[in-house]
Amino acid sequence: MRGLSKRFGTFTAVDDLTFEVAPGRVTGFLGPNGAGKTTTLRMLLGLITPTAGEALIGGRRYADLPRPMTTVGAALEATGFHPGRTGRNHLRVLAATHGIPDSRVDELLELVGIPAAARKKAGGYSMGMRQRLGLAAALLGDPDVLLLDEPANGLDPEGIRWMRGFMRHLAAEQGKTVLVSSHLLGEVEQTVEDVVIIANGRLVRRGTMDELHGEPAVLARTADPGALGHALEQAGLQVELAPDQGEGALRVHTGDLAAVGDVALAAGQPVHELRPLRTDLERLFLELTESPEHRNRNRSTGTEAA
Known part of the structure; x- marks a missing residue:
């Protein structure tokens, strides 16, 4: 999408939004409630006419x-x-519009895990079952592109794990382009490879999940951080104190835990904690979307655009 905008009267739901979604990857389309995610997806599907852009x-x-x-x-x-x-x-009614056989319907009911509920009326489905039925409908035509809006809503922990694995399979094994929206970064962190974050309809950050995690680093906690830090520097590693991580903590600029452990052992410095130190993505998400320029402008009025 390029320069995509949508205004409803004086309210701007999507504002000059530009990004692409790569095939064979799962892209997380993230933002707080009211950020404009659903409006954007509806414009992609021709359900809403853009004010500007495409x-x-x-x-x-x-x-x-x-x-x-x-x-x-x-x-x-x-x-x-x-x-x-x-x-x-x-599903049979939807399939008939494109000449898709009933055998495909039965295949998908089995695939999404609700064959036993297939002959029950949808009015009695739980939220999780409706989510699975909606996913089956989306896959009827075996499309190359899949758009999912908050797909984990209503799923139990087992269902969420299944959904994560299923989306990864569709992208990695079948080469599909998967765009999944959510307002919770932690919910999709284990699934997506690329991230697009919006707030108030505007793009605030995009990149790969690794890029959002930042440069690799290791947290090393010891009783004598000065001595361990000196040994690590002598081994050619960049080190700094990490007071935000508690007493005796060092931040070592490497992704190699074994190298840090080997240096500590050789220097005779006991290590009380050694683990990867990554950017807290949930905190980053909140910082980006709750900053003064991006804070949800609809909260004071009680009206939100999805």
């Missing part, structure tokens, strides 16, 4: 795709089901 899928607008279900699948909410229709019949 939202393209494979270089085309959604409206110009000849067989959209085979190009892009989307699960934007878990409520778009007729309550009196069974899960299986819901």
Whole structure:
């Protein structure tokens, strides 16, 4: 998408948003509630007309795709089901619009783990079951692009682990482009490879997960940080005190824990703690989205745009 904007009267929900999503990777589209994530996804799917800019899928607008279900699948909410229709019949109706056989429906019901519930009316589904049914609907046409809006909502811990593994499989093993939105960084940290963070409809940070974690470092805690620090420096490592990590803590600028441990052993310096020291992504997310220029402007009014 390039220069994508959407205004509703005087309210700007999405503001000059530009980013790309790479194939074969899971991209986290992150931001607090009301940041404009769902509005952006709806513009990608042609459900909302942009005020400015363009939202393209494979270089085309959604409206110009000849067989959209085979190009892009989307699960934007878990409520778009007729309550009196069974899960299986819901998928069969969707499949019929693109000439997709019922065998594909049954395959997906098995794949997302709700074959036993397929003949029950969707009105009686739990939130987690509706999420799985929505995912099955998104995958009907075996699309290359998958858009998922808060897919872990309503899932139990086992379901969340399953969803994480499933998204990674779709990207890494099948080469699909997966864009997943969430307002909780910790929820998707174990899944995504690339990150796009927005606040108040504007881009505030993008990059790989490794880039957001920052340069690799090791925390070494010892009774005599001065002596251990000197030994590490003599071994060619950059070291500094880390008072934010507690008493006796050193920050060593390397990702090699074994090297730090070997130096400590050779210097006769006991190490009480040795672990990777990474940027706290949840804290980074909050710092980015809660800074004065990015704080949610709708909180005082009680109205939020998704």
